[in-house]
């Protein structure tokens with residue numbers, strides 16, 4: 001899209017070798033998605049990339065269209081159509097590039113952090129200078145907390161960025177990662193990626209593991225290592241993932257685990273017929289148990305109910321003994 | 324004394340000539356003060372600041388309260404209710420507690436002080452007429468009852484209102500030692516000065532800007548010596564390293580300054596917080612031990628210590644207190660009936676000693 005009414009813009013055909021990537025303007029993440037390569041291979045680069053004149057005579061700086069440019073280079077395309085923006089203030093150009101991208105797609109959190117940190121570090125802009133010009137383009141609330149979080153996020157390593165972008169993690173969920181050291185952060189993100197935990201489990205695990213590290217004063221690797229060692233390796237990945245998750249939750253909250261274990265053992269002691277389950281209140285908060293009878297016919301339902309009412313009263317009473 | 328550290332005062336033009344507005348400008352002559360038509364249109368959220376919660380605590384809005392002053396303490400479904408009416412004379416607080424629900428109030432983070440205190444007197448009478456029985460009132464729900472008292476002396480106005488109405492009991496609950504002005508007046512038999520107590524560790528880490536334990540206790544001693552009834556609140560009880568011994572020392576300190584006959588009631592409540600407060604506590608109170616224990620989400624959507632820990636905590640405090648004062652009125656705040664039964668041996672209705680509290 002050519003900005004309407006803009007002056008000093010020319011449509012030009014440039015050799016790829018004459019174009020240098022100006023990293024200050026590069027914020028797309030992931031930087032070269034395979035799908036784009038396929039599409040460029042099929043149809044070529046349709047929309048022009050954006051360039052500005054380079055201080056080096058005859059060369060140009062790429063300021064928008066990094067992914068298309070990378071795809072073209074990989075496909076050994078020799079020339080590319082570009083919009084040449086001349087006599088532009090560099091930060092004004094940066095805002096224009098961000099706006100151009102924002103018009104066509106939603107940024108993920110990693111892209112947001114790259115944009116904000118580039119504006120701060122490469123263009124020397126403070127929060128107060130950015131909040132009225134950049135934040136509205138990004139659809140961000142005018143909040144210093146959000147700004148600080150994004151600047152923090154920019155310092156994360158590749159495994160962390162990958163996880164956050166892939167799972168579309170919200171900025172609030174990233175805070176627990178920010179509290180970890182760089183090595184711990186990368187370790188946990190790699191492990192979550194390897195085990196393919198979804199968004200909600202990953203967020204919960206990050207929070208819980210960082211709490212365990214704080215309480216027990218140990219590293220992320222020690223927590224993960226402990227869970228891995230306790231979990232057999234010869235089970236299916238989804239089942240293993242559940243066991244790893246439970247293992248870490250139990251380590252964080254052993255009292256709840258003890259209550260559950262004692263309750264399960266008391267239920268087993270009752271020897272109720274198959275199809276009868278006893279469900280305690282969530283987290284054992286409350287007084288009532290649910291006795292659930294699953295039966296295919298009335299007779300079996302009645303038999304199960306009789307078995308419950310005829311159960312050993314002392315053992316039955318123990319079910320209610322949670323504390 | 325706990326001195327509030329205000330950086331801005333916003334006075335609504337309609338209350339600029341009120342006695343409270345005048346007291347405020349006299350108390351803080353050096354603080355940047357503006358008189359405006361609509362205080363609500365000024366920055367209420369402070370999102371542009373590093374710590375919006377703290378910025379809110381530094382800003383005092385003085386304006387009439389357009390709503391009601393008195394509301395029944397909502398309690399929570401399934402929990403035993405202590406039958407309490409809350410007076411919202413001020414909303415917001417100059418103290419900064421890690422567990423405070425006010426940190427999650429996003430619409431207006433400022434401290435708001437009502438100027439139309441005369442309307443409150445009418446509401447007290449209405450409430451007394453509506454209920455037709457004695458009521459218990461308190462001001463320290465969304466605020467600290469005495470946070471500005473050395474400067475403004477508002478407690479004495481309230482005390483005088485209640486003094487004339489023996490069917491009402493007022494509790495002024497505080498974490499300060501701001502009792503200078505209260506000591507200037509005669510004790511009122513139906514007014515209780517209450518202190519929230521905690522161990523010095525919790526106070527230092529989680530109750531920023533409050534008075535130390537020693538200061539709270541020595542203030543309590545002064546009001547007891549002056550003839551006032553006092554109350555104490557172990558709320559929130561926090562599990563932290565050495566908590567058993569820590570709370571034992573606090574209980575010792577309490578009974579050293581107030582004999583059981585001077586104590587109107589003692590309450591206990593284990594730490595509870597809305598889950599959304601967790602990231603706020605983590606980011607604003609790095610030294611806090613608050614989140615380091617084991618919690619579960621309860622049916623009222625609050626995090627509490629898992630039941631065995633909660634019971635241990637409350638039972639420990641109960642035995643510390645009742646071993647020193649077996650007949651003192653002791654109650655739990657925001658706990659379910661099973662905790663009441665397990666730890667105190669019955670519901671408030673079945674525990675005769677609590678009649679005064681639960682009415």
Ligand code: SF4
Nearest residue numbers: 416418420423465466
């Ligand atoms: S004293 Fe009460 S109202 Fe004030 S910050 Fe602490 S908990 Fe909140």
